[in-house]
Amino acid sequence: NAGVMQNPRHLVRRRGQEARLRCSPMKGHSHVYWYRQLPEEGLKFMVYLQKENIIDESGMPKERFSAEFPKEGPSILRIQQVVRGDSAAYFCASSPFTTDTQYFGPGTRLTVL
Amino acid sequence: AQKITQTQPGMFVQEKEAVTLDCTYDTSDQSYGLFWYKQPSSGEMIFLIYQGSYDEQNATEGRYSLNFQKARKSANLVISASQLGDSAMYFCAMRGAWDTGTASKLTFGTGTRLQVTL
Numbered sequence: 001n002a003g004v005m006q007n008p009r010h011l012v013r014r015r016g017q018e019a020r021l022r023c024s025p026m027k028g029h030s031h032v033y034w035y036r037q038l039p040e041e042g043l044k045f046m047v048y049l050q051k052e053n054i055i056d057e058s059g060m061p062k063e064r065f066s067a068e069f070p071k072e073g074p075s076i077l078r079i080q081q082v083v084r085g086d087s088a089a090y091f092c093a094s095s096p097f098t099t100d101t102q103y104f105g106p107g108t109r110l111t112v113l
Numbered sequence: 114a115q116k117i118t119q120t121q122p123g124m125f126v127q128e129k130e131a132v133t134l135d136c137t138y139d140t141s142d143q144s145y146g147l148f149w150y151k152q153p154s155s156g157e158m159i160f161l162i163y164q165g166s167y168d169e170q171n172a173t174e175g176r177y178s179l180n181f182q183k184a185r186k187s188a189n190l191v192i193s194a195s196q197l198g199d200s201a202m203y204f205c206a207m208r209g210a211w212d213t214g215t216a217s218k219l220t221f222g223t224g225t226r227l228q229v230t231l
Binding site: 056058059089091 | 117146148150156157158159160163204206208211214217218219221222224
């Protein structure tokens, strides 16, 4: 009865590199959400996806950030040309239906040097 | 737009005592949901309890209960018989309604850090 899986748990990148964060939802969940938590703050919504579809990306920065949830495999949050301000914890959540409780993964802590 | 306000940055409670963590919300949606999550020092987000806006009874889950006062737009979390393992950050969150496009995203407060002492 595995929960939401995220990897890596910790990721260090130098400025200008790419970061790829992976999320496997709970079994039976087809809705995936990504959130970002800056130090000492609450979580901020980034994007909501279903298989092969981006449903709501209203919280995604306009540049450098993208997300996908392919038919097979995990959801990926991709950050190109990372900057120091991208350092944060990135959480993935999943739910069986849109308005159901979202269950969170352990997060990926991204540090940009 | 949805807004969650948690006015207590930090709280202390003695072991075995009850504690109330405050949460007020603002929304113009008729239908919405309220959640509490716990974030221990290890960093994961743990779901605790959910209250729907049309639920007439306050939600309870073990030692957690949600004191829902709709007219006051408050959704306080009550933890009874506190334990040392309850020491963590606690976040209140809400989702909105389908017709306003906010059903799929949670809005979080800034959190309350709870410290349980002996």
